[in-house]
C-alpha cells in the first residue's frame with residue numbers, strides 16, 4: 001500500500017459499490033459504528049469518473065454451512081475443522097478444499113480432495129469390517 005501511495009495511488013475506505021456506469025463506479029458511503037462495522041449507508045450516491053474500473057473480487061469464508069449443520073464446527077475464520085483423516089467434527093462427514101484451508105488454488109483443492117477421498121474409503125472399509 002505504501003508503494004502504491006508513492007506511485008500516486010489514493011486509498012478511499014468506507015465506500016460500497018452500487019453499480020458501474022459508462023462514466024465509472026457509483027458508490028454509497030458507509031455509516032460505521034464504533035467498531036468500524038457497517039451499520040448503514042448515507043443518503044445519496046457518488047459517481048466517480050474513471051477511465052477504467054477494475055473489479056477485485058475478494059474471498060471470505062462463509063459459515064452458513066457450519067451454523068446450519070448440527071455437529072459441524074468451524075474455526076474463528078469460519079473454516080471447517082477437520083482431523084488428520086480429513087473428517088469434520090461430525091462423524092462420517094469429510095471435507096477438503098477452500099472450506100477447510102481458506103482461499104488456495106484449484107490444484108491444491110484437488111490434491112486435498114484426493115487425500116480426503118482415500119480417507120473416506122478407509123473409513124467406510126473399516127466400518128464394513130466392524
Ligand SMILES: Cc1cc2nc3c(=O)[nH]c(=O)nc-3n(C[C@H](O)[C@H](O)[C@H](O)COP(=O)(O)OP(=O)(O)OC[C@H]3O[C@@H](n4cnc5c(N)ncnc54)[C@H](O)[C@@H]3O)c2cc1C
Nearest residue numbers: 057058059065096097098099103104105106107108109110
Ligand atoms: C475470483 C477468483 C479467482 C480465482 N482464480 C484462480 C486461478 O486462476 N487459479 C486457481 O488455481 N485458483 C483460483 N481461484 C481459487 C479456486 O477457485 C479455489 O481454490 C477452488 O475453486 C477451491 O475449490 P473447492 O472445491 O474447495 O471450492 P469451490 O470451487 O468453491 O466449490 C465449492 C462448491 O460448493 C458449493 N456449495 C457451497 N455451499 C454449499 C452448500 N451448503 N450445499 C451445497 N453446495 C454448496 C458451491 O456452490 C461450490 O460450487 C480463484 C478464486 C476466486 C474467487
